[in-house]
Amino acid sequence: MPEKLIGSLNGLEEGGKGLRFDVQSKAGEVIPAFVVHFDYQYFAYLNRCGHIAVQLDYMPGEFFSDDGQTLICATHGAEYAPDTGACLGGPCYGVGLDPISIEARDGQLFLISEEYDVVVNDD
Ligand code: FES
Structure with a gap:
């Protein structure tokens, strides 16, 4: 599967700010995406x-709840498991996040996908 550079792992702290980037589907749709560091892995x-x-x-890159154990939506408070994207509570009503495959290697993060290309590194 083709791999595409997302960016550096620098600054991606465990339970800290996430890295935002955009993907583009084959149909040309640009969709915001993000990576977080949780439980010694990247998701x-x-x-x-x-x-x-x-x-x-709610602020760029602020995905974790205060205790660093869930990803939380700033709009109505839906909570998701950082390692699976599963809906844990709130108004997501069982609908989880859409995971995308990545690989961390040599201090860099790569998207592993035939479905998407990386468009932009926000910061
Ligand atoms: S839009 Fe995310 S919880 Fe409502």
């Missing part, structure tokens, strides 16, 4: 709440 999802298709972070 990426489309930045789209299961309740309403809005971005989760």
